[in-house]
Amino acid sequence: MAVPALEAQNLTLAWGELAVADGISVHVGAGELVCIVGRSGCGKTTLFHALAGLEKPASGKVLLHGEDITGVPGRVSYMLQKDLLLPSRSILDNAALPLILRGVGRDEARAKARGFFPTFGLEGTEDLWPAQLSGGMRQRAALLRTYLMDNDVVLLDEPFSALDAITRVELRRWFAGMVHELGLSALVITHDIDEALDLGSRVYVLDGMPRQGRISRIVGETAVVPDGADRARRELAELLGMA
Numbered sequence: 001m002a003v004p005a006l007e008a009q010n011l012t013l014a015w016g017e018l019a020v021a022d023g024i025s026v027h028v029g030a031g032e033l034v035c036i037v038g039r040s041g042c043g044k045t046t047l048f049h050a051l052a053g054l055e056k057p058a059s060g061k062v063l064l065h066g067e068d069i070t071g072v073p074g075r076v077s078y079m080l081q082k083d084l085l086l087p088s089r090s091i092l093d094n095a096a097l098p099l100i101l102r103g104v105g106r107d108e109a110r111a112k113a114r115g116f117f118p119t120f121g122l123e124g125t126e127d128l129w130p131a132q133l134s135g136g137m138r139q140r141a142a143l144l145r146t147y148l149m150d151n152d153v154v155l156l157d158e159p160f161s162a163l164d165a166i167t168r169v170e171l172r173r174w175f176a177g178m179v180h181e182l183g184l185s186a187l188v189i190t191h192d193i194d195e196a197l198d199l200g201s202r203v204y205v206l207d208g209m210p211r212q213g214r215i216s217r218i219v220g221e222t223a224v225v226p227d228g229a230d231r232a233r234r235e236l237a238e239l240l241g242m243a
């Protein structure tokens, strides 16, 4: 098998005394878009923190193209569950922020970010404030900012959940096309099964209730094949105990 773009091997995750998840092994192939579903509080965001190197797992490894990056931040791009744009900066400056944080000069950072505005459907919004954009546009700006973190692997924590149903479907399809066009590999958290099936080529199910003493594990994985959405939906519902 080709070396995955991102791989978690046997991660154990905890917050102090709270054991959250154990035996977590997931991978994303190069160019692949994979989803993770699971009920609220099961540990999806906690897993992303470990994959992004923001927290060191209690045990296990995170590999990026085979390289051990366990506990190393900045190697994968990460869009937080609440990815708020800075309200007092223009959309252009918000998008350019990761470049500036990396030490790129302001003019160069702005020029580079500006070049991607048409690709992200944001042309003409450069000098607006976040409050002047629609929810979908704000999400696209946040996605552009994440993209400009400049890694080929992106982690997105419920990127579309705050949007209305129509915008949400439009934006996620646009995003799937973008992942392909820009040559990215992506892991996306959602608790919407239909969204997972629409986006991912595979869907992992994380299940457990850490606060009730039931540690979370990956309880299954469903491949999404053309015309196989109904079967995959049944599989996922069963894995989540909703069937």
Ligand SMILES: Nc1ncnc2c1ncn2[C@@H]1O[C@H](COP(=O)(O)OP(=O)(O)OP(=O)(O)O)[C@@H](O)[C@H]1O
Pocket: 015, 018, 020, 038, 039, 040, 041, 042, 043, 044, 045, 046, 047, 081, 191, 210, 211
């Ligand atoms: N910073 C923290 N300190 C202590 N416990 C935390 C912290 N963040 C999360 N937890 C706990 O870890 C468990 C998993 O939380 P997490 O945020 O990963 O869930 P989630 O699956 O992302 O949920 P949601 O779908 O609601 O976003 C929860 O029991 C939560 O209370």
Ligand SMILES: [Mg+2]
Pocket: 044, 045, 046, 081, 157
């Ligand atoms: Mg979360």
